[in-house]
Amino acid sequence: MPGDPEHPFAFSPRQVTIKSGQTARWVNNENVFHTVTSTDSLDRLRPNGRFNKSLSRRGQTFDYTFRQAGTYHYYCQPHAPFMVGTVRVE
């Protein structure tokens, strides 16, 4: 997300809603190191062990299948606290 020097990177869309059993895919669209790290809360960004994947270059992807309904938060570890996202599973 160029143009915002304070928050130069972001997950887009920041929130997404999918069905139970569907797979979400994260794609790194720049040559910047990011992680997709699950956390229990966006107020306290700590890995909860559900998933934690590094995407170090443009084009790398990470797939995760959500099998249970719920709200799943995640963030980029080196770009916390501004680079965060949520998957809602119905």
Place this chain on the structure above:
Amino acid sequence: MRLSRITAAAFTAFVLAGLLASAKAQTAAGPTTTAGHIQSLFGLFTDNPFTGGQVAPRQYRWVNENVLMFVQFDRPRVAEARALRYIGMSVKGTFCAEAQPRGATGGFTHYHRLNSPTYGAGHGGPPGWNQGYWLLWVAVDEFDTPSGRVVPGVDYAFSPTPGPTCGSNVSRPDFQGPGQHRLTRAEIRRLAALFNDNPLRGRQTAPRHYRWVTGDVLIWLQFDKADPAKASALRHLGIAKRGVFCREDQGHADFAYFQRLKATSYAKGRGGKRGEAGFWHLAVSLDASKPGVDRSFLRTVPPSCSKR
């Protein structure tokens, strides 16, 4: 029976808490960071080990050809900074799990590339990247962060960039850092002049140089010689926090060494009697061949203070 156990446990906790409070009260709180002190530290940490236009939110000083130390305040600009948050070190390295100093749990949580147009784009890198630095942060205060409450000691959760697995073919860093150099004798004297607090009483003269940064914590430097006029290298940096010589007060095992507040000589001040007041020390080795927390530094094993 159950009630008596609870009562005994409560009594022990009460006694221990009293012991800790009493002993800590003997070590007068140090002065907190002042605006003048912040400016002084900024003035000593003026190196920029990066290229490409990126500006790190901390201030660096080269220690030798491979290692830097740094200070990090609550705000990146000197005019806005009000408190020191971290000290730490950077060591040249390669972005591989196999090359992460002391491994994945050794405190070097973050890799940063030498060259980047912006600081945020310089985190991590492609697997095997060998032009950058591994960083370790030591908090000097207690404060909140997005990942939770931080207390004095190594921040093992600071901005992690997990090192990728590279296999057996890990290249060594082979770049010249901007301005890299060994500390000169003049620089050593200037550093020692700023670290001029002596928290120890009696006739103790420590072979290191302290500076109060909060009411409970000092930062310190230890050169290869106790006399900075004769020193030619910086070996360790670290923090010391007020405490008592009890296992229950040690906190993290990184605080491996205790020096009592009062002693007739420095040599007699190492360790102490059960519950005695003094300072817990955390040491960080700046040796590029074995960088990071040095738990063997003057190690003292504390007694339990909950035994009666």
